Amino acid sequence: MASPAAIQRSITPAVAGTIIPSSPLQRLSTFKDRTPSAPIPHSSSSPLDAFSSDPVFSALLSPDFDSTRFSTQALSSGSAAARAEKLEEGIRLLEKQLRSEVLSRHDDLLSQLSSLKDVESALSVVRSGISNLQSSVRRVRQEISDPYRQIRLKTVQLSNIHHTAELLQSTVRVLRLSKKLKDLMAVSATEPEKLDLSKAAQLHREIQILCEENSLAGIDVVDEEMIWLAETGNKLRSEAMKVLERGMEGLNQAEVGSGLQVFYNLGELRSTVDALITKYKNQGVKSVNMAMDLKAISASSGNFGPGGVQRTGTPQLGGGAKAKEALWQRMNTCMDQMHSIIVAIWHLQRVLSKKRDPFTHVLLLDEVIQDSDPMLTDRVWETLVKSFAGQMKSAFTASSFVKEIFTMGYPKLISMIENLLERISHDTDVKGVLPAISSEGKEQMVAAIDIFQTAFLALCLGRLSDLVNSVFPVSTRGSVPSKDQISRIILRIQEEIEAVKLDGHLTLLVLHEIGKVLHLLAERAEYQISAGPEARQVTGPATPSQLKNFTLYQHLQEVHARISSTIMGLPAIASEVLSPSLGVIYGVAHDSVTSLFQAMLDRLEVCILQIHEQNFSVHGMDAAMDNNASSYIEELQKCVVHFRSEFLSRLLPSSSTNVISTGTETICTRLLRSMASRVLIFFIRHASLVRPLSESGKLRMARDMAELELAVGQNLFPVEQLGAPYRALRAFRPVIFLETSQLGASPLLQDLPPSVILHHLYSRGPEELQSPMQRNKLTPLQYSLWLDSQGEDQIWKGIKATLDDYAAKVRARGDKEFSPVYPLMLRLGSLLTENAFVYQKS
Known part of the structure; x- marks a missing residue:
């Protein structure tokens, strides 16, 4: 400075x-x-x-x-x-x-100058102190350097002595443990069954740890022991592996546990288990590959000459059957091997999850599997499924022979897979232990052959569609298939269902394809149905169009009945799958004859409407003694006889006029039941509208009802099976003969629609009590159509309006008495309409 x-x-x-x-x-x-x-x-x-x-x-x-x-x-x-x-x-x-x-700034500079003098003075003092300190440090350094060197030397010497002592102690311990191990191994030379592999493995591991932790390598006596120790370790691993594999093959928990304990004591449990997993994986992959080895299949089915399998995967002439049998046999072998592999790995995993080390109480499974690691069975199964799926895909694309066999034999192939999964599930179903395969794993195995499932379903659909297209060609609209052709379609559908009925899932898939075929069949049949005037005429003999419709109806009815019968033995879900398609078949069959039945019913209603042209008000003995039916009934009889001979005889089975159970009714019998019921109800309705009605007229109407019952029962449908309409007809006949005073309490009223009773009461009242038909100036047909569109409550409202008009007229004349029919109709109307639902439900 x-x-x-x-x-x-x-x-x-x-x-x-x-x-x-x-x-x-x-x-x-x-x-x-x-x-x-x-x-x-x-x-x-x-x-x-x-x-x-x-x-x-x-x-x-x-x-x-x-x-x-x-x-x-x-x-x-x-x-x-x-x-x-x-x-x-x-x-x-x-x-x-x-x-x-x-x-x-002269003063400031002078003050700074004095400060510098003070600093110079202070620095001289500091400089003197530093010099003294340096000399003291040099003196101290000289005084302590010699002791430090002595201490450091002695410390190194002591450390070496301690290290040497530890090496000697470790060496002595190694030699002592080695002698124990040699004594233990010496027993196995004379009595192998008495060798305690677990204890020997524990001694072996202790020796190894001592040598590794204390770095004893390089000591001659230890190196000599390590050579023998390595040989002993190999022997222990070999014996332990034999015990472990024997236990896995025989599913012996004790042997598996002993083998695992040996490897745990050796400190090699995880690596050993990983090696076992790899080994079983390789065995499974090899088994799958061998199952699809076409050269091996050819060799096992004979020789490589005629009858063997060519390079393209297609068997040579004469060798298809043998190669096919060999392929299925190898697939069975593959399934068995996969089963044994998975069960063995599951058994190993089961023992690992239960066994703990007796000293440390560590669960062996925790030593093998970390938190994020998959289970042992999952590892092996994933590899097997991946290999199997790859082989299936390769076989599908590379070998037309294997593709054809597995496509046509897919039910057998899926049966093998499901049998494998079922066996594995059954053999690994132990309470408190995880199953060998999860539901996702099973789905993966089934999905491995989806490619053949798709081909099989396409083949099934193609076969059935081709059969339908050959029976119903698109180009020719007028052709109608024969009964044998329809039977072949039905038989083929039944065969497809029979081939897969043992597998519920596959059955549903096949039923979906059959549903498509039934839709196609219905579509083709619907295209053939005639719907013109010729199909609806009912006055002459059956026309060619009607005969064709009858044939199509019978074919569709046959298809519906037999397919419905086939699926009755299947689970309920099968019926749910096929019901829409069968419903389409039923609908087309129904449509093919509905117009004819409607035309017949219209014709019969026209005949019944002629009742209003008859005179039922005639009095006298001659009218009462006349046993002849009315002209409209005679015409109706002729019509139903004509319908029976020309139409119904071709549509109905011969026993249709007998008692028919609900379960065996066909479409036509249902339509006939409906038509017969409508005829009876329609007759009762218009018979109740007849006004006036004399005593002779009542007798004539009763004869007409008897003739009607006979005509309907003999030619249309057994009337006793019609239920409410027949009870109504049987009740209306005695009702018309009852006195008005007796009507209100008669039990017969329960079997008649309220509107029929009320309309009949008009015939017993005065002329000024007009019916709704008279009041509104409607024809019988118009009024009947209105009645069809209304409920009993609305009909009562119309009747009530006429009663109110009648009451107003009587009051306007100043009369105080009403016709006896008036209060009876009021009472019955309100009472009967409240209970009308009872009749409708019955």
Whole structure:
């Protein structure tokens, strides 16, 4: 550090204002230029502010100022002396400014100077103290260096002694443990069954740990023992592996546990289990590959000559059956091997999940599987499924022979897979133990052959569709298939169901395809149905169009009945799958004859409507003794006989007029039941509208009802099986003969629709009590159509309106008595309409 005197000497010239010219510009300033220089700008501000605006001095303030370039420019400008004079003037101005600054701060500078003297004094004291400290440190260092060297030497010597003692102790322990192991192994030479593999493995592991932790390698006696120890370890691993594999094959938990304990004691449990998993994986993959090895199949089915399998995977002439049998046999072998592999791995996993080390109580499974690791069975199963799926896909694309066998024999193939899964589930179903395969794993195995399932379903659909297309060609609309052709379709459908009925899932898939075929069959049959006037005529003999419709109906009815019967033995879900398609078949069959039955019913209703043209008000003995039926009934009889001979005999089975159980009714018998019921109800309705009705007329109407019952029962449907309509007909006959006073309490009313009873009561009332038909001036047909569209409550409203009109007329005349029918109708109307639902439900 500079001394205060030096600092003072460096500052004194500046304070005195003495400047020693040293630069060329300073020397040039001593010469007086005759040309007066331009005055330097002066202001009260700093000279640097004036210099920054001056063209000459501003260059000196630039950070990249170059004196050589500045001098060159001054000399080349021709006014170098003037430039020099200007610079000299600038220097004088700066010196003046500097002197002014120093003088203005003279006191501050002097105080700083005194401070520097004090600092110099303090530094001299510190410097003396440091020198003394350094000498003390050198003296102390010299005094303690020798003891330190002695301590360090002794410490190293002690450490070496301790290390040597530890090596000797470890060596002695290794030799002692080795002797125990040798004694234990010596027993196995004479009595192998008495060898305690677990204890031997534990001794082996302790020796290894001692050698590794204490670095005993290089000690001759230890190296010699390690050679023998390695041989012993190999022997222990070999014996333990034999016990472990024997236990896995025989599903012996004790042997598996013993083998695992040996490897746990050896510290090789995880690596051993991983090796076993790899081994069984390879066995499974090899088994799958062998099952699809066409060369091996050819060799096992004979030889490589005629009858073998060619390179393309297609058997040579004469060898297809043998190769097929060999393929299925190898698939069975593959399934058995996969089963044994998975069960063995599951057994290993089961023992690992139960067994704990007797000393540390560590669960062996925790040593093998970490939290994120999959289970052992999942690892093996995933590999087997992946290999199997790959082989299936490869066989499908590369071998037409295998593709054909597995496609046509898919039910057998899926049966093998499901049998494998069922066997594995059964053999690994132990309470408290995870199953060998999860539901997802099973689905993966089944999905491995989806490609053949798709081909099988397509083949099934193709076979059935081709059969339907051959029976119902699109190009010819008028052709009707024969009964044998329809039977072949039904038989083929039944065979398809029979082939897969043992597999519920596959059955549903096949039923979906059969449903498509039934839709196609219904569509083709519907295209053939005739719907013109010829199909609806009922007055003449059956037309060709009607005969064709009858044949199509019988075919569709046969299909519906036999397929429905086939699926009755299947689970309920099978019926649900096929019901929509059978419903379509039923609907087309129904449509093929519905128009004819409607036309027949319309014709019979026309006959019944003629009842209103008859005179039932005739009085006298002659009318009462006339046993002949009315003309409209005779016409109705002729119609139903004609319908029976021309139409119904072709549509109904021969026993249709006998008692028919609900379960065996066909479409036509249902339509006939409906038509017969409608005829009876329609007759009762219009018979109740007949007005007036004399006693002779009642007898005639009773004969008509008897003739109607006989005609319907003999030619349409057994009337006793019609239920409510027949009870209504049987009840209406005695009702018309009851006195008006007896009607209200008669039990017969329960079997009749309320509207029929009320309409019949009009025939017993005065003429001014008009029926709704008379009041609204409707024809019987119009009124009948209105009745069809209304419920009993609405009909009662119309009847009630006529009763109110009648009451108003009576009151208008001033009469106080009403016809006995009036209060009876009011009472029965309100009572019967409330209970009308009983009749409708029955």
